[in-house]
Amino acid sequence: MTDVLVILFGLTMLYISATGMLGSYVRMLTAQGILLFLIAVINTNEFNFAGFVFVALETLILKAGLIPWFLNKTIRDNEMVREVEPNIPNFFSVLIVSLIFAFGFVLASWSIRAGNNLIPLQFGISISTMITGMFIIITRHKLITHVMGYMIIENGIFLLSLSAAKEMPVIVSLGVSLDIFMGVLMAGLFISRIKSSFEDHDVDTLSNLKD
Amino acid sequence: MIEFLLLFPVLAFPLLYFAKKRSLNRVMLVTYMLGQSACALLLANGMIAHLSASPGISPFFAADALGRLFFYLLTILFIGAGIAGMRFLSRQKDERWDTYYTGFTMLFVASMNGVIFSAHLGLLWVFIEATTLTSAVLIYYDRTRTSLEAAWKYIFVCSIGIAFAFVGIIMLTIGAGGKDSLFFADLVFNAKTFSPFWLKMAYVFLLTGFGTKVGLAPVHAWKPDAYSEAPSPVAVLLSGSLANCALVGVIRATGIMNSAGAAHFAASLLLVMGVLSLLIAAVFMLRVRNYKRMLAYSSIEHMGIAAVGLAVGGPAAFAAMLHLAGHSLVKGSLFLTASNIEKFTGTKESSSVRGLIRIDRGTGWLWIIGLLAITAFPPFSTFLSEFLLLKTIFSKGMIALAVAILFFLTVILFGMVSPIFRMSFGTPENKVNEATRSVWDYLPQIVFLCAALALGCFVPSGLRELLQGAASVAGM
Numbered sequence: 001m002t003d004v005l006v007i008l009f010g011l012t013m014l015y016i017s018a019t020g021m022l023g024s025y026v027r028m029l030t031a032q033g034i035l036l037f038l039i040a041v042i043n044t045n046e047f048n049f050a051g052f053v054f055v056a057l058e059t060l061i062l063k064a065g066l067i068p069w070f071l072n073k074t075i076r077d078n079e080m081v082r083e084v085e086p087n088i089p090n091f092f093s094v095l096i097v098s099l100i101f102a103f104g105f106v107l108a109s110w111s112i113r114a115g116n117n118l119i120p121l122q123f124g125i126s127i128s129t130m131i132t133g134m135f136i137i138i139t140r141h142k143l144i145t146h147v148m149g150y151m152i153i154e155n156g157i158f159l160l161s162l163s164a165a166k167e168m169p170v171i172v173s174l175g176v177s178l179d180i181f182m183g184v185l186m187a188g189l190f191i192s193r194i195k196s197s198f199e200d201h202d203v204d205t206l207s208n209l210k211d
Numbered sequence: 212m213i214e215f216l217l218l219f220p221v222l223a224f225p226l227l228y229f230a231k232k233r234s235l236n237r238v239m240l241v242t243y244m245l246g247q248s249a250c251a252l253l254l255a256n257g258m259i260a261h262l263s264a265s266p267g268i269s270p271f272f273a274a275d276a277l278g279r280l281f282f283y284l285l286t287i288l289f290i291g292a293g294i295a296g297m298r299f300l301s302r303q304k305d306e307r308w309d310t311y312y313t314g315f316t317m318l319f320v321a322s323m324n325g326v327i328f329s330a331h332l333g334l335l336w337v338f339i340e341a342t343t344l345t346s347a348v349l350i351y352y353d354r355t356r357t358s359l360e361a362a363w364k365y366i367f368v369c370s371i372g373i374a375f376a377f378v379g380i381i382m383l384t385i386g387a388g389g390k391d392s393l394f395f396a397d398l399v400f401n402a403k404t405f406s407p408f409w410l411k412m413a414y415v416f417l418l419t420g421f422g423t424k425v426g427l428a429p430v431h432a433w434k435p436d437a438y439s440e441a442p443s444p445v446a447v448l449l450s451g452s453l454a455n456c457a458l459v460g461v462i463r464a465t466g467i468m469n470s471a472g473a474a475h476f477a478a479s480l481l482l483v484m485g486v487l488s489l490l491i492a493a494v495f496m497l498r499v500r501n502y503k504r505m506l507a508y509s510s511i512e513h514m515g516i517a518a519v520g521l522a523v524g525g526p527a528a529f530a531a532m533l534h535l536a537g538h539s540l541v542k543g544s545l546f547l548t549a550s551n552i553e554k555f556t557g558t559k560e561s562s563s564v565r566g567l568i569r570i571d572r573g574t575g576w577l578w579i580i581g582l583l584a585i586t587a588f589p590p591f592s593t594f595l596s597e598f599l600l601l602k603t604i605f606s607k608g609m610i611a612l613a614v615a616i617l618f619f620l621t622v623i624l625f626g627m628v629s630p631i632f633r634m635s636f637g638t639p640e641n642k643v644n645e646a647t648r649s650v651w652d653y654l655p656q657i658v659f660l661c662a663a664l665a666l667g668c669f670v671p672s673g674l675r676e677l678l679q680g681a682a683s684v685a686g687m
Contacts, residue, residue, distance in 0.1 A: 116409075117385070117389075150367070157377055170333070174333045175381075178340075182370075184344060211498045
């Protein structure tokens with residue numbers, strides 16, 4: 001059952017690589033949050049009820065609720081709609097992310113043969129998600145897209161921690177704090193109104209400091 | 212004790228935030244400084260058996276030799292940075308940001324205390340995250356476009372680094388094969404039974420992640436921007452303590468690798484990053500036009516030397532610890548002097564500053580003596596540690612490495628001496644700000660430099676044991 005959810009999770013990556021609309025990025029992040037919530041709930045290794053509730057609620061509230069809401073608010077306030085043409089045209093973007101996706105499956109099958117105590121498909125897809133997140137950061141211009149790329153990396157790390165959760169359930173809770181970190185960061189940016197950090201939407205303007 | 216160190220700033224921050232009074236800020240900051248000094252003295256006299264009174268928290272914090280060494284350094288630097296910070300704030304007009312500066316400085320020091328004393332890998336990671344968040348606000352203090360850019364780069368690069376470090380922790384648990392404890396004592400004890408492949412993968416990610424916060428090349432990109440844009444008293448803490456705290460993570464991870472028998476692997480990675488840091492520092496030192504960025508590249512260089520020392524092992528690891536101690540003190544004094552230079556000249560460009568000795572004799576001479584100390588002239592302790600490091604490298608037969616290090620150090624020496632001499636001598640060209648002078652503008656840096664000098668002449672046996680104990684945590 002979770003295999004289907006994990007595959008859907010990987011498919012959101014393909015969609016992100018293809019689209020140019022910032023709203024779609026956020027919608028995919030919300031979808032990823034919901035999928036992770038379902039995976040966490042179905043595959044839970046937490047024997048402690050309070051810990052289970054904590055992880056489940058955090059996933060839903062932060063990943064699928066608060067952080068996409070912050071991002072949407074920033075996008076609306078700054079009237080950004082679409083990402084400018086990235087460094088690599090969208091076609092090649094989709095191609096490369098498909099290759100990364102395939103690499104994830106290769107990793108999954110390696111994991112089965114190597115006999116680790118992991119959930120193979122989750123492991124493979126999580127690594128490929130992290131690589132895709134980095135790819136998004138490298139090839140996109142807007143700062144807000146960089147933040148979303150970082151969220152994608154975080155989602156991948158969360159999935160990785162879920163796949164390793166048989167070993168150590170507490171690791172998932174630790175990974176949760178990474179999300180809280182991001183949430184605190186965005187709250188801080190909001191509350192002190194440093195929206196100007198996204199005003200000059202382009203990362204190319206961040207090149208004043210250099211030698 | 213640890214409750215005071217961690218909770219006092221957390222509880223004081225709302226108080227400061229709602230009151231927004233300068234006098235309250237000063238009182239709270241001085242209280243925390245005195246409290247931390249008292250803790251350091253108690254710890255040094257061996258009067259503290261357990262860091263925490265409550266049994267629930269107690270296993271999570273421990274004060275081994277590494278922790279004690281870096282705690283003493285942090286306390287000394289905090290006193291200097293606190294005094295300079297108060298002098299700095301007295302020249303600023305914005306009272307809201309006076310409160311933010313004080314509050315976040317205390318939270319920053321608290322999170323560094325947490326990193327130093329953590330006995331649990333996960334807790335260490337959380338505290339390093341906290342240092343990123345709290346120091347980012349401090350870097351943004353000037354509220355200019357460039358400081359925003361610096362703060363953004365800092366947060367972003369360090370967040371990605373932290374995420375990598377977390378991946379390393381996950382891989383460590385994958386390789387742990389059922390022994391689910393992230394306490395360092397347990398990790399070191401069980402390391403031999405870990406799967407070697409996952410252990411090595413974990414180390415790569417942990418080194419990259421924590422190395423980002425240390426500022427080792429190739430993940431050093433945030434350092435020059437952050438150090439040049441942050442107010443100089445903040446840069447004292449960033450360069451002198453934050454790098455050390457992140458290095459605590461690297462050293463403990465190396466200790467785990469060593470007890471698993473994979474010391475050679477860890478050593479080669481540390482060596483590559485260390486030499487790369489020296490190379491980057493040498494290359495950029497020749498081009499840099501901003502004297503605070505120059506100090507940042509110097510930090511990268513010295514962290515590279517420490518990494519090389521840890522990699523080589525044996526007496527070189529001891530030298531690396533001594534080097535970290537000396538570097539913290541000297542870099543702290545350099546940034547405190549830079550604070551004075553900024554006060555008098557109002558600029559960060561090296562070429563705009565001339566004739567410092569004539570503008571203000573104390574600042575000018577402290578700048579030159581600081582230069583001598585950071586470029587490892589005898590009898591400063593940096594000379595002693597670098598000499599010991601190179602001696603060990605020669606005695607192990609790694610001649611090429613020693614020659615490379617010496618070459619890079621020479622280039623860096625040239626790159627630092629020309630701007631600093633040009634800044635200090637000559638006649639002042641541009642308008643000089645009229646500013647109040649007080650003994651507190653000079654006393655901390657003089658104390659730091661004297662301490663570095665004393666350390667270079669004589670290492671007391673207690674301190675030598677502490678340094679040896681710290682080096683043995685890495686176990687190389």
